[in-house]
Amino acid sequence: MTDTSRCSRSTFLKVAGAAMLASTLPGSPSFAAAAPLAMRPIPKSKTKEQLPVIGLGTSQVFASRGDAAAMTAKGDVVKTLLQEGGRVIDTAAAYRESEGVVGELLETLKLRKQAFVATKFGEQGRDNGIASIARSFKNLRTDMIDLMYIHNMVDVDTHLPTIKQYKADGKFRYIGISDTSNNQDKLTTWMDQIDFVEFNYSVDTREAEKRLLPMAKDKGVAVFVALPLGRGRLLNRVKDTPFPEWAKAELQCATFAQLLLKFVVSHPAVTTAIPATSRQKHVGENLDAGRGPLPDAKQRERIAAIWNA
């Protein structure tokens, strides 16, 4: 089954092949009918704001500016994300130059309005936290940050009053806490006090299904999923495995990266998966995982079995 009306441009080209190329060029009816990127509500939004299910992580790939060519390549990644329906960019004070790169690109490309930028700070102590927040505003070249996380659960009880105050003052739109350690279950402690939570979840790391994901759903906390591709580890594991025909036909996806992302975003508690990439072509491929059919419970287990066999 290759239902072109439910398939995005880049995946459609891979699935349907060159014979169909002409009918999927921009401006053609099939391209115009490409499936929209799935959106999920931010439960605590007063304006019923929604976010696309696929975003962009920046921890390692945006960590250094590099030369002019490297900045142009990063700009192409951001442009593709925002022009093909994505919005979410996840950065952090700790990701070396990443915040500054994101701030510069959004300003110079004039794409700030389309983006939903999340960042994080992880200092010990109130004053150090406030100093880090001040640097984030400067790096991101803005006076309003969409989402501020306390990074890696550092000194949470000290920082929660601070971030709540920034939110009350209209400087942060949303607040959250992130963690990707083996102790991430502890995030459940603060679930009543935050709008977003971020942690890792992927086909071979499913601990979050027990408590974190159900609790986030129950309490109306939006979820960003970090490391949805297991830092590329999961893709390495299938590099010699043929892509399953059933996934092409039933889920209209063409790559293992898309299959991994479809697994993550098909969990009903997940708001947005934030795969990181330095490559423009991978941005489009990753966004396409949020279009067309998502796996049901049986298909999710079939996907997981590819990695957990």
Ligand SMILES: NC(=O)c1ccc[n+]([C@@H]2O[C@H](COP(=O)([O-])OP(=O)(O)OC[C@H]3O[C@@H](n4cnc5c(N)ncnc54)[C@H](OP(=O)(O)O)[C@@H]3O)[C@@H](O)[C@H]2O)c1
């Ligand atoms: N404590 C926290 O809050 C925390 C901790 C860790 C991470 N995070 C967030 O989560 C984000 C994602 O985590 P991550 O960057 O460590 O790992 P990841 O997104 O699981 O994997 C990134 C790797 O996958 C590759 N990749 C991406 N798309 C691909 C595709 N379509 N095909 C083939 N390879 C692809 C990238 O290489 P290419 O560049 O070649 O595409 C990169 O090497 C981070 O960037 C960060 O924003 C948060």
